[in-house]
Amino acid sequence: MDTLIEALSYPFVRYALIVGVLVALCSSLLGVILVLKRFSYIGDGLSHVAFGAMAIAAVVGLTDQMMLTLPITIVCAILLLWTGQNAKIKGDAAIAMISVGALAFGYLLMNLFPTSSNISGDVCSSLFGSTKILTLTKSEVILSIVLSVVVVILFVIFYNRFFAVTFDESFAKAVGTKTRLLNLLIATVIAVIIVLAMNLVGSLLVSALVIFPALSAMRIFKSFKSVTIFSAILSVICALTGIIISIPFDTPVGSTIVITDIVAFAVCWVIGAVRK
Amino acid sequence: MEQLICKNLKLGYENITLAEDLSFSVESGDYLCIVGENGAGKSTLMRTILRLQKPLGGTIEYTDGLTASAIGYLPQQTIVQKDFPASVYEVVLSGCQNSLGRHIFYNKAAKERAHKNMERLGIEDLEKWCYRDLSGGQQQRVLLARALCATEKMLLLDEPVAGLDPLVTNEMYELISKLNKEGITIIMISHDIVSSVKYAKHILHIGNAFFFGTVEDYKNSDAGSAYLEGGMN
Numbered sequence: 001m002d003t004l005i006e007a008l009s010y011p012f013v014r015y016a017l018i019v020g021v022l023v024a025l026c027s028s029l030l031g032v033i034l035v036l037k038r039f040s041y042i043g044d045g046l047s048h049v050a051f052g053a054m055a056i057a058a059v060v061g062l063t064d065q066m067m068l069t070l071p072i073t074i075v076c077a078i079l080l081l082w083t084g085q086n087a088k089i090k091g092d093a094a095i096a097m098i099s100v101g102a103l104a105f106g107y108l109l110m111n112l113f114p115t116s117s118n119i120s121g122d123v124c125s126s127l128f129g130s131t132k133i134l135t136l137t138k139s140e141v142i143l144s145i146v147l148s149v150v151v152v153i154l155f156v157i158f159y160n161r162f163f164a165v166t167f168d169e170s171f172a173k174a175v176g177t178k179t180r181l182l183n184l185l186i187a188t189v190i191a192v193i194i195v196l197a198m199n200l201v202g203s204l205l206v207s208a209l210v211i212f213p214a215l216s217a218m219r220i221f222k223s224f225k226s227v228t229i230f231s232a233i234l235s236v237i238c239a240l241t242g243i244i245i246s247i248p249f250d251t252p253v254g255s256t257i258v259i260t261d262i263v264a265f266a267v268c269w270v271i272g273a274v275r276k
Numbered sequence: 277m278e279q280l281i282c283k284n285l286k287l288g289y290e291n292i293t294l295a296e297d298l299s300f301s302v303e304s305g306d307y308l309c310i311v312g313e314n315g316a317g318k319s320t321l322m323r324t325i326l327r328l329q330k331p332l333g334g335t336i337e338y339t340d341g342l343t344a345s346a347i348g349y350l351p352q353q354t355i356v357q358k359d360f361p362a363s364v365y366e367v368v369l370s371g372c373q374n375s376l377g378r379h380i381f382y383n384k385a386a387k388e389r390a391h392k393n394m395e396r397l398g399i400e401d402l403e404k405w406c407y408r409d410l411s412g413g414q415q416q417r418v419l420l421a422r423a424l425c426a427t428e429k430m431l432l433l434d435e436p437v438a439g440l441d442p443l444v445t446n447e448m449y450e451l452i453s454k455l456n457k458e459g460i461t462i463i464m465i466s467h468d469i470v471s472s473v474k475y476a477k478h479i480l481h482i483g484n485a486f487f488f489g490t491v492e493d494y495k496n497s498d499a500g501s502a503y504l505e506g507g508m509n
Contacts, residue, residue, distance in 0.1 A: 036360060157380050164370045167360060168351065174326040175374040175426045176345030222406035223363035 003248045015141045020239045022148035023197045028213035028235030029155045035214040036166050045099035046194045047206040049076045052102030055109040070195050077191035129202030129254025201254030212261035219272030279304045279340045286333035287320045300488040307462045309472035316483030318465045348423030348431040364402045371425025393421040413444035430461040
């Protein structure tokens with residue numbers, strides 16, 4: 001407990017907590033839509049793209065890597081969703097191609113143009129998140145806050161339409177809802193969330209943050225609204241618990257959060273099974 | 277009064293033509309069944325009427341105050357919906373999305389319309405139930421209530437009884453018939469030729485043979501009698 005209070009007196013611990021909560025909130029909101037739309041794997045593919053983009057940013061020597069990873073990931077998200085509908089290469093194959101390609105490309109770049117002496121350490125921390133507590137600059141924190149607020153506002157504004165287009169795209173389109181535009185918006189927002197979340201848990205673990213809270217909530221709750229609200233709450237609790245546990249026990253923050261999410265899923269699964 | 281006039285429609289995808297030279301019209305209060313073999317283009321015709329895809333040729337005219345987005349649509353169920361965590365009320369209310377306009381939330385009129393249509397289809401007690409926990413027949417009623425929220429005039433039903441047991445199938449047909457008597461135009465795709473002939477006023481047969489006309493004429497036509505015999509046996 002004392003270590004915790006002491007830890008909280010450091011600004012970087014507070015930054016990590018703020019960003020952790022916001023990222024967990026955003027990813028769980030969109031996670032519900034992603035899981036239900038059968039797009040879980042798109043989140044996974046995009047996180048690999050973000051890894052590749054990050055490698056480019058590092059090689060080019062950008063101080064603010066998000067300026068590059070964000071646009072590249074958004075473009076890929078739009079391409080994947082756009083081609084998903086009527087492409088020659090089917091959606092899942094396209095995602096597998098892009099994500100594996102981006103991983104290989106990123107790793108190759110990092111080896112060809114090493115920016116530090118410890119390449120494997122760099123690769124490891126971009127894939128699995130930092131081994132210690134996050135160190136974020138103030139500008140990164142501010143950018144995360146702004147993007148998170150935008151994501152939450154967009155989600156509230158388009159809540160009813162997102163529901164409609166997720167539950168039944170044909171019906172939504174037939175009654176004149178602009179489904180293509182909505183899918184585009186969903187793709188963009190997911191890309192933003194992936195890039196934000198990558199700082200926290202690393203690119204290989206991002207999809208856990210997106211998928212687990214939604215799946216946990218779906219075990220227990222029976223309406224879209226309650227599933228959305230509960231998954232947001234659960235995700236925030238898990239992220240906070242994960243970060244706080246990682247401080248005294250000195251565990252990697254990303255995997256600690258993911259393990260917390262898995263435990264929560266198991267609990268929800270049991271509750272759901274007992275109720276039936 | 278005519279609500280929908282299709283002239284020389286040519287249906288299909290890029291380089292596959294499914295059906296050509298379809299001309300027919302639907303009057304207000306009509307009950308039209310679209311029948312034909314698998315792959316004849318029945319669903320494509322329906323999707324074209326709803327403007328989900330473009331015709332390869334020909335025209336569709338909406339008259340009598342009808343627009344494509346004011347047609348209620350009952351699509352075939354998708355895999356996504358099978359385990360979807362949504363309450364019955366949420367699903368029915370989403371039928372009002374064409375009245376959302378620029379608003380963020382549904383207004384009072386939309387919510388009342390959702391409740392009214394749940395009562396109309398006898399599912400008001402299921403309001404808080406989860407869609408995935410319902411039986412097939414109940415799910416179809418929910419989707420029908422949703423379609424009714426989108427329209428006052430016309431329903432397009434894509435095989436509404438597929439996968440339902442005989443008893444529930446009959447209930448569904450009676451329900452659709454009741455809505456038709458209340459003044460809603462019905463256009464339905466059906467594989468169940470016997471019930472089509474029993475309930476519909478007009479038949480549109482596409483595929484190997486073309487027929488458009490009243491049920492009585494259909495029974496006496498070559499296409500109809502051949503198809504009906506197959507259906508009876």
